[in-house]
Amino acid sequence: MVSSISYSVFTAYFFVFLSIFFVTSNGFFYEELTEGIAIKRTEKTSHLHFYFHDIVGGKNPTAVKIAGPLNSTGYGFGSTLIMDDALTEGPERTSKLVGRAQGLYAIAAQEDVSLLMVVNFAFMEGEYNGSSISILGRNPVLNDVREMPIVGGSGLFRFASGYALAHTIWFDSKTGDATVEYNVYVTTNEVS
Numbered sequence: 362m363v364s365s366i367s368y369s370v371f372t373a374y375f376f377v378f379l380s381i382f383f384v385t386s387n388g389f390f391y392e393e394l395t396e397g398i399a400i401k402r403t404e405k406t407s408h409l410h411f412y413f414h415d416i417v418g419g420k421n422p423t424a425v426k427i428a429g430p431l432n433s434t435g436y437g438f439g440s441t442l443i444m445d446d447a448l449t450e451g452p453e454r455t456s457k458l459v460g461r462a463q464g465l466y467a468i469a470a471q472e473d474v475s476l477l478m479v480v481n482f483a484f485m486e487g488e489y490n491g492s493s494i495s496i497l498g499r500n501p502v503l504n505d506v507r508e509m510p511i512v513g514g515s516g517l518f519r520f521a522s523g524y525a526l527a528h529t530i531w532f533d534s535k536t537g538d539a540t541v542e543y544n545v546y547v548t549t550n551e552v553s
């Protein structure tokens with residue numbers, strides 16, 4: 362199971378005015394619907410905790426370089442990798458798989474090792490199986506804890522917002538492989 366704590370932050374009633382327009386390419390069929398309806402909105406925040414395994418070296422890498430300058434400067438400025446990294450329940454690579462981190466990262470800084478992260482965490486375990494969150498953020502990998510924004514999600518994480526905290530627990534400087542602990546706080550709004 363993905364370790365998660367869910368709790369309702371608040372429940373509120375909102376009056377919204379819905380405007381729906383139907384326009385088809387065949388002529389100008391047009392319907393405008395304006396109605397005041399009561400909506401019950403529940404904001405829910407979940408805490409997810411898992412480990413991310415980035416394998417760059419060896420025969421079976423899970424992150425591969427797809428672009429970058431031939432002779433890069435600094436710490437590899439411009440190097441861009443695409444990943445399909447395992448997310449596991451515990452810190453060992455052999456621990457139970459709870460999802461995959463699919464996306465890319467690029468070294469987007471000239472004077473330190475800051476990555477641009479564009480990644481979807483696709484979950485495969487428990488109630489979150491089939492749901493995903495999307496992260497777009499800056500990851501200065503040498504910092505102890507890095508915060509990255511959650512910009513959206515799908516499935517149970519539709520309308521997601523929140524943040525992810527990344528903390529490297531293991532790094533092999535020879536291969537570049539790393540294990541990173543993630544604490545993710547994701548908020549969704551359920552409308553009923």
Ligand SMILES: *[C@@H]1O[C@H](CO)[C@@H](O)[C@H](O)[C@H]1NC(C)=O
Pocket residue numbers: 431432
């Ligand atoms: C890369 O560096 C090598 C050795 O310094 C040089 O011969 C080569 O022309 C450089 N390539 C580019 C694309 O700058």
Ligand SMILES: *[C@@H]1O[C@H](CO)[C@@H](O)[C@H](O)[C@H]1NC(C)=O
Pocket residue numbers: 485486487490491
């Ligand atoms: C997750 O969902 C897929 C597709 O519905 C299913 O094949 C798989 O067995 C599920 N995995 C778990 C761990 O429930």
